[in-house]
Amino acid sequence: MKKNIGRPKAFDEQEALKIAMHYFWEHGYDKSSLSGLLEAMNIKKSSFYQTFKSKEHIFRLSLELYAKMSYEYMQGLKKEMGAKGVLLHIVYETISELRETGKVKGCLLANSSSECFSNHPHFNELISYKFKTFRKLFKELIEEAQNEGEIKNTLPSSTLGSIYQSLINGLVQMIQLGASKEELNAVIKHIEELLT
């Protein structure tokens, strides 16, 4: 349905969306001002509204893009390091990020959930819907690792998945709350043992 008629766009739509997503990821929804987004995306207001309709709309697109990219990223990791490897890698990656940058971005969906839960409840449905993908993926990874003997823990994969998620989310929070290296290591060790 694409017509080559009319003045062509001077920017890549997908690329711009990707930039917006990272901007939202770093600043959150409310603190991502339109002017900030425009500057980062390097486009002008009229182009923005023509292409992305509104701030709310591009945020929704960003959430979807994040979910899709993360999913593909983890699937790629799985081929590289196996199911259990992915689950552990996510933990270690978080710590690396902390060591290298001094902070941690966390999960865009989890962050948005905290921010929007009471202030922008109209986003809740999309956020929790998109997050279901992750829950399912974690469960499948654990199941696969159990079947292949990487994980001996016989708890149901769904149970283990929930605990894993809770610990991962909690870990990011603890980092932001200024927990010490020892405190973080305690949690990491607990995760490792859970997945043994």
Next chain:
Amino acid sequence: MKKNIGRPKAFDEQEALKIAMHYFWEHGYDKSSLSGLLEAMNIKKSSFYQTFKSKEHIFRLSLELYAKMSYEYMQGLKKEMGAKGVLLHIVYETISELRETGKVKGCLLANSSSECFSNHPHFNELISYKFKTFRKLFKELIEEAQNEGEIKNTLPSSTLGSIYQSLINGLVQMIQLGASKEELNAVIKHIEELLT
């Protein structure tokens, strides 16, 4: 140093601060507009600035009040239900809140940490400092419960405390992310077993 000279205040300073704290707790820092705060506190702008100096200042006061009130609340609970009882009560209370109100406020310090971590880093120091109180309290409660045989788990109390905290924070996040009752129960059961 209090002089009874001049026009007396028409509102209770402590009471107003308490209201502000609850307002911040429910809306977060950025989404707590001055007008919203004033309406809730039922005072006028000039009184606000005269008494509380600025929005930033009253937020700091709110964080401190929250830490103090929570600490006293938990100390009170301990007398009523013992050390282990407190730790479990916090979990059950969260679930009750979810059942009764359909949502969950979480911990003001943890919420503020998420919100302010990258957007208002000048709050980080105060937040993580105040949170240390909780970390210490959790550790002490666990230690006490271990000494009295309420908890058989022989992991160091500091380790157990970190894991507990991570799980509690993660639990709140999972609620906001729309986790199912079963998924939450999996986490709760895990906490209960950890404290056995």
Next chain:
DNA sequence: GATATTTAGTACCAATTGGTACAGAACTAA
């Protein structure tokens, strides 16, 4: 009662917010 002191209420401020209107530029198809 006069005066010093403090509080309360209102009007105002510049800056920023997300969003729209419109003129002109750049392209395709005829």
Next chain:
DNA sequence: TTAGTTCTGTACCAATTGGTACTAAATATC
């Protein structure tokens, strides 16, 4: 070349933000 279409840049908008200035009201001390 011209008409039709789409994109870009700028100017503008009302609403809201946190914060200040100033006047009026209420009290204690003298």
